[in-house]
Amino acid sequence: MEKRTDRKGRLLHNGESQRKDGRYAYKYIENGKPKFIYSWKLVSTDRVPKGKRDCVALRDMIRAIQKDLDDGIDTTGGKMTVCQLYQRYINSRANVRKATVQGRNNLMEALKNDSLGNVNIDKLKLSEAKAWAYRMKEKYSFSTIKNMKRSLNATFYLAIQDDLLRKNPFDFALTDVIENDTKTKEALTEEQTKALLDFVKIDCTYKAYYPAIVILLNTGLRISEMCGLTLSDLDFDNRMIDINHQLKKDKDGYYIEPPKSDSGYRKVPMTDLVYEALQEVIRSQNNAQPIVVDGYSTFIFLNKQGYPMYNACYTTTFRNLVKKYRKITQKELPNITPHILRHTFCTNMANRGMTPTNLQYVMGHKNITMTLGYYAHGGYQSAQAEMQRLTA
Structure with missing residues (x-):
């Protein structure tokens, strides 16, 4: 059989051909269907015709396709x-x-x-x-x-x-590619925590949120976990909070989700402060609406209209609270979010010597590495106190 050649007299391999306009073509079969590729160059040293864009040589393309076919790569999916x-x-x-x-x-x-x-x-x-x-x-x-x-x-x-x-x-x-400009979340100091609580406790607008702030600072709950608390989740006899779901809200309304991970299912102890704060929240409930969300009812934390509170409510409230504090006291207080209060609890517990495994459990952290990160937040005072305790 006579071998085909291109216009330069070069032998063409099986499947290769040259069209009338000078372009090279290659025909191959993939998944039982014929496929074609084209190039103005047979090999990489060829020049493309005047006025045509440079391109990958046909035989370079053939080698790439053959490698994909040999390796089982589906070239059509590309x-x-x-x-x-x-x-x-x-x-x-x-x-x-x-x-x-x-x-x-x-x-x-x-x-x-x-x-x-x-x-x-x-x-x-x-x-x-x-x-x-x-x-x-x-x-x-x-x-x-x-x-x-x-x-x-x-x-x-x-x-x-x-x-x-x-x-x-x-x-x-x-x-x-880009700089990590994320600002590190700093826990509140003892002085800042005291200033916040002292202000909220007597402010006519924000004193209603005092129990919630106390609870967040002393349990480390995620805000959606706290918002989801119902009467059945509170065991006052055994001083225990059962965390088994979260309450969230979007444009479609309230909905219930399970905890963030399997580690999120936990029982958080009530300290005396938390016990009293929860009792105060229940006593101060007014106009509670008979709302049921995915089978859950009797929510603890309600807004003025008697509907459950949710993350965005507290985020906005805390932001406005800090603005008012700065305006009235003429003193600085860092921006506060529900997560900052959770962060503060975890840092405080780490600095006071709570074991990493117990702190991981209370926080509901999936990975111990996340918990251990809070043990790096110690300062001179906490280091001094720890050394004195260990050497006493």
Whole structure:
């Protein structure tokens, strides 16, 4: 059989041909269907015709395709866009919480509004993924971008498992691209805690929140766990709080979720301060509405209308509380959130010598590493007291 040659007299391999316009073509079979690729160059040293864009040589493309076929890579899947791949990832992990669904929706919207979303996954380079992260810093915080990148990293890992890709373009350290400008959350000092409680206790507007602040400072509960407390969760005889669910609210209304992790299921001891604060909350309830949320009722913490309190209520209230404190006292007080109060409790317990395992249990931390981080918040005074105690 006569071998085919190109216009330069070079022998063409099986599947290779040259079209009338000078372009080279290669035909191959994948999954029983014929596929074609084209290039103006047969080998990398060829020059493209005048007026034509430079391109990858046909035989370089053939070698890449053959390697993919040999390794079982589905080359057709590479034509999927980043948005389409992310939707596949979402569909493969559908059993998630409402907060996760909202986060996924936000990321999908961000992808659709950026050029990255329409890029074919087999064309996406590491440099382009990094450029995306850099663009996102104009719109989002470092922690948000970090979460988005983590999701995309998992998404492209799925593509590798499905034999659609060979490499993960999101496998890079985010701090190589943008600075971590997240402000470290500082626990309140004893002086700041006392100043806060003294002010709230006598303020006509905010004294109603005094018991809640005391409870957060002395239990370390997550705010959604405290908001979800019902009468049946409180065992006053044994001085114990049973944490077995969270109360949250979004645009669709209230809803119940299980604790953040399996470690979130726990029984938190009531100190005398907490015992008295809970009794005060129950005594001061007015106009309680007969609301039932996913089977839960008789909620403890209610707003003025008699409906359950939720995270955003306390966040806004605490922000306004600090503004009023600064205005009236002309003194500084750091911004306070429910999480800062939880952070303060954990730091105080660590500094007072509570064992890491017990503190991990009370906090409901999934990982002991997270708990151990609070033992690094000690200062001179706590170090001095600890040394005196140990050497006494």
